Amino acid sequence: MIVKQIKKVSVIISLLLAIAVAVFIPNSASQPEADKPYFLYFLYIAGGIIVLIYLVSFLNKKISEKFENTAPLLAGGVLLLNIINLICSKYSLLAVLFFPSLDRVFAVFVKDRSLIVQCILASAKLLIIGFFVGATLGFTTGIVVGFNKKLSYWINPFIKIIGPIPATSWSPLVLSLFSTSYQAAVFMIALAVWFPITVMTSNGIQNVQQTYFEVADTLGAGKMYKIFKVGIPAALPSVFLGFFYATTGSFITLVTAEMFGCKSGIGWYLNWQKSMMLYANVYAGLIILAVLCNLIITLLFKIKDRLLGWQKGVIKW
Amino acid sequence: MVGEIVIENVSKSFTNPDGSEVKALNDVNLKIKAGSFISLIGPSGCGKTTLLRAISGLNLQDSGVILLDGEEIKKPGHDRGFAFQQANLYPWLSIEKNISFGLKARGIYKEKKQDVKEYIEMVGLTGFENSYPHQLSGGMNQRASLARALVGHPKVLLLDEPLGALDAFTRMNMQDEILRIWKEQKITIIMVTHDVDEAVYLSDQVVIMTPRPAKIEKVIDIELGRPRARGNNDFLKYRTQILEILNYAGDNIEPEYYL
Numbered sequence: 001m002i003v004k005q006i007k008k009v010s011v012i013i014s015l016l017l018a019i020a021v022a023v024f025i026p027n028s029a030s031q032p033e034a035d036k037p038y039f040l041y042f043l044y045i046a047g048g049i050i051v052l053i054y055l056v057s058f059l060n061k062k063i064s065e066k067f068e069n070t071a072p073l074l075a076g077g078v079l080l081l082n083i084i085n086l087i088c089s090k091y092s093l094l095a096v097l098f099f100p101s102l103d104r105v106f107a108v109f110v111k112d113r114s115l116i117v118q119c120i121l122a123s124a125k126l127l128i129i130g131f132f133v134g135a136t137l138g139f140t141t142g143i144v145v146g147f148n149k150k151l152s153y154w155i156n157p158f159i160k161i162i163g164p165i166p167a168t169s170w171s172p173l174v175l176s177l178f179s180t181s182y183q184a185a186v187f188m189i190a191l192a193v194w195f196p197i198t199v200m201t202s203n204g205i206q207n208v209q210q211t212y213f214e215v216a217d218t219l220g221a222g223k224m225y226k227i228f229k230v231g232i233p234a235a236l237p238s239v240f241l242g243f244f245y246a247t248t249g250s251f252i253t254l255v256t257a258e259m260f261g262c263k264s265g266i267g268w269y270l271n272w273q274k275s276m277m278l279y280a281n282v283y284a285g286l287i288i289l290a291v292l293c294n295l296i297i298t299l300l301f302k303i304k305d306r307l308l309g310w311q312k313g314v315i316k317w
Numbered sequence: 318m319v320g321e322i323v324i325e326n327v328s329k330s331f332t333n334p335d336g337s338e339v340k341a342l343n344d345v346n347l348k349i350k351a352g353s354f355i356s357l358i359g360p361s362g363c364g365k366t367t368l369l370r371a372i373s374g375l376n377l378q379d380s381g382v383i384l385l386d387g388e389e390i391k392k393p394g395h396d397r398g399f400a401f402q403q404a405n406l407y408p409w410l411s412i413e414k415n416i417s418f419g420l421k422a423r424g425i426y427k428e429k430k431q432d433v434k435e436y437i438e439m440v441g442l443t444g445f446e447n448s449y450p451h452q453l454s455g456g457m458n459q460r461a462s463l464a465r466a467l468v469g470h471p472k473v474l475l476l477d478e479p480l481g482a483l484d485a486f487t488r489m490n491m492q493d494e495i496l497r498i499w500k501e502q503k504i505t506i507i508m509v510t511h512d513v514d515e516a517v518y519l520s521d522q523v524v525i526m527t528p529r530p531a532k533i534e535k536v537i538d539i540e541l542g543r544p545r546a547r548g549n550n551d552f553l554k555y556r557t558q559i560l561e562i563l564n565y566a567g568d569n570i571e572p573e574y575y576l
Contacts, residue, residue, distance in 0.1 A: 214401075215465075216418070218397065218399035219465070220394060221418075221422035310408045
């Protein structure tokens with residue numbers, strides 16, 4: 001009982017500690033001052049939410065268990081931020097240009113918010129188009145290669161040669177092939193998505209237990225029925241892994257793809273701010289990228305739990 | 318009665334990875350009466366599973382013919398239900414959907430919906446229609462796989478050691494269930510087994526096969542009434558007879574004392 005409470009309270013203590021540091025230790029003179037202590041505001045808001053959850057956890061057992069489980073981790077996270085705050089803002093132990101204060105990083109979210117939202121939407125659009133094209137082609141190629149030995153013979157070498165090359169390294173060729181750079185960016189993301197989905201789909205299909213098809217044979221199933229009702233469902237866990245790799249791959253490609261001619265997007269924002277040496281903005285952009293990627297993968301796993309409930313834990317997120 | 322199987326001069330060989338040939342079936346001849354219960358028994362490598370798979374059409378023989386009601390078997394079909402050693406249910410489908418898979422594949426599910434319900438009831442899985450295979454025990458899965466093989470009304474049911482993976486007690490219960498299903502459905506059942514007791518308990522005829530070269534050694538008619546008592550003298554006589562043919566009777570063990 002006491003251990004449980006200690007776990008829960010740990011995050012509150014960690015937050016109080018961070019607030020104390022932010023309030024009572026003066027900022028280093030060499031660190032440029034943000035116009036407002038945004039990190040402190042963040043801590044207040046986070047603190048408010050945590051205290052609320054803490055209070056609710058006395059009433060709801062499910063929330064209580066979840067909170068108890070995550071609280072130590074949150075406490076650790078806040079502690080890490082606190083240490084960063086000490087190193088960067090309070091004592092400027094690292095080069096001020098490259099390691100801006102947390103106040104300035106958090107300030108970006110507030111001041112640049114409309115631009116950032118615009119960038120997120122632009123990136124989302126690019127990602128969705130690229131992902132859709134790549135996933136559709138990848139899934140189709142994977143099914144064809146997985147089921148047809150002859151086509152597999154001719155297509156496999158292409159997959160093996162093109163696949164491992166990072167999609168972004170095609171940029172010189174791609175930029176000259178496509179009329180707009182947006183198309184080029186879509187192509188690169190589609191390529192980054194296509195490869196893992198193709199490989200994992202065809203692999204999944206080729207590894208389906210032969211007996212599954214034999215059962216279908218003895219029950220009188222035709223060829224197409226076997227492909228769509230046995231082969232593909234049986235390969236779905238592997239296909240899902242392909243989607244997982246494709247998601248992470250598409251984010252890596254996004255940043256590079258948006259370097260060319262895009263006028264909006266998180267990747268573009270990162271590159272632009274980097275070239276202006278505004279590292280506070282770069283960090284803010286990176287945080288957004290990480291959060292977005294996580295959100296999408298979490299969503300992917302929610303879909304997986306729905307679709308593949310029969311199949312326990314391929315990979316955990 | 319339908320479901321008569323005639324096996325004529327069937328041979329099949331496999332090529333080993335080292336290139337040598339192994340005769341899996343050597344000129345096998347057998348006539349199986351419609352509606353009878355047949356066991357194929359013998360040690361590993363005697364070709365019993367090969368023969369069963371040839372009848373199913375999953376792996377065809379190299380030479381010879383197998384006829385089902387006078388028609389040559391050339392590929393797998395729903396007139397021959399097949400239950401594997403493992404239940405092999407599709408893990409992504411519920412029990413009900415697994416059992417109705419064949420009907421859906423043939424596009425006759427709508428008319429036969431009632432059948433699915435009946436067979437689920439027959440194998441005692443009512444209430445588990447929406448469960449998934451991983452939520453049920455091995456015995457329950459095996460029963461579902463029997464229902465799946467039977468729901469399409471096959472003429473012949475082929476069983477490839479379907480009870481091999483079950484514990485002894487579940488196994489004996491399942492044997493009774495198979496007998497009950499056989500009596501109700503009036504179909505031909507051909508079962509591959511390693512278990513002499515099982516063969517004697519269930520079959521009208523026990524086909525004993527021996528390896529190298531893989532052929533039928535002897536066909537024994539089990540002339541016992543049903544239900545059979547596993548400990549009965551006549552039962553044990555058949556058991557000993559089969560074991561002797563298979564050279565597992567242990568006849569060179571010396572008795573410890575003489576009267």
